[in-house]
Amino acid sequence: MKELNIFQLLKRLLKMKSINYYKEIKIGVRPSNLAVRQAEEIIAKLELLGFERARFTIKKYHTDGDLDKETSISKIERSNFFTNTVDKAVLSGDVDFGVHSAKDLPDIIPNGLRIACITKSINRHDALVSRDNLKLAELPLYSKIGASSTRRKEQLKKFRSDFEIVDIRGNIEERLEKFEKNKLDGLIVATCALVRLGLVDRITAEIPFNILEPHPLQGSLAIIVREDNYEFAEKFKKIN
Template identity: 40%
Template sequence: MKRTIIVGTRQSQLALTQTGHVIRALEQICAEQDLPYNFEIKKIVTKGDKILDVTLSKVGGKGLFVKEIEQAMLDGEIDLAVHSMKDMPAELPEGLIIGAIPKREDPRDALISRNGLELSQLPQGARIGTSSLRRSSQLAANRPDFVLEPLRGNIDSRLRKLEDEGFDAIILAAAGLLRMGWEDRITSYLPPEICLPAVGQGALGIECRESDEAVKQLLSLYNDPDTAVTVTAERRFLNVLGGSCQVPIGAFAQLNPGSDKEAPAEMVLTGLVGSPDGKVILRQSMAGNDPLLLGEALAGKLIAKGANTILASTGE
């Protein structure tokens, strides 16, 4: 007798596309391992999906796109959930865990401009749409002349607003565009030196109940160790800072494989805390092997440089 695993997801086009990718990958694993599972999608509307006329920083930040889904899992209505990792709060509700972090898509931000101009080619005073304080802070630091305006909505509606509302360009996560097959819309990729990604950007988090041993075992076969360890470092950095969508915070970790294959690969983690206006940008990189210790240490470095002042002033 096959068990039907109910998969919870937001109902946006991107969320459903991502969930479809995950289910197909899990079905392939089940076929290879002869595991007795079927999968069924349950669409769930989150608070973040309902509030589209206010910037994320003004309506509560992290957790806006996951709380209702997590409650459905705790209530037994669904068995696992597919999230964009960058939407996940640093701490999960008791009883829930991230069972798998599959291989990461491109973590960078992407520029989509109306006239095919790259960032450096955009004219003085160009209107840029972005839903993220992290992006607007770094763009303001790079190009103080830009007029940065909030841009909410699903990925397809934001692309429409580029044309309909007179923006010169908008900034979106490259991963969503690539998963949708819309890479032809990307004018250019913003390097992390100009726009450091959000914590976990480009990665998916597959969440499940800690008590569900069968689902945990299945998800362990889908987990990508390299992605998991780098995202863990980024999330630990965020957790120590206690950051939310009300504060411009970015982090990106990369593995540098050592010559000794028996030794753990060294990781380089870069973190950033900025003021919303981009006038203060604190940025630091550190290397290490332990993701939790590295995330903590880097957060400590930025706190020592004054990050707490920014966190306190913008978190009020």
């Protein structure tokens, strides 16, 4: 019985060895502050799963979506517009895994990659940022509302046909800046983005699902790994 216990202990140590002896783990993300916060969120989870001795490095990659801020979201939804260069870095081995906003995942994952994990959403609601602390129903007639996705635009017009929807692109900070600069009456962004960036004070109100039904993966993060990266894939299963 004593020898069996020692054998079992050795097996456990061998399983842990490759994790605890990582010198560096590289994570690929987009260049925004939000993307970095999301990577840090995953790092915190990994440190609870046996990676506390690892040194994490966050590497930033400009995707097509970061370089082209003029094309309407309606023309590139469900494509790899916001994931392409990060995925290439994972595939080439330049990074160990990539972290995406799950709603940005393309319909088809590139060959050689797989989704290791989709985290639970921290908040699926859309949020309204408005002037004078007015809620969506309280905004004046013909208010100008900044929004990006087709989903948001269509649902806003259904709720208030008088709204003038202004196409607005960019990272969260850039959208808030455009909201102020263009003197819009309101701006629709994901609540989770403002929470992760510590900008909850900008939220006028969370919008109920019966007015704006969000993307089903809004607020969740997706971890992309190479298909042959079994060790990371197995560990990521435990994140949720």
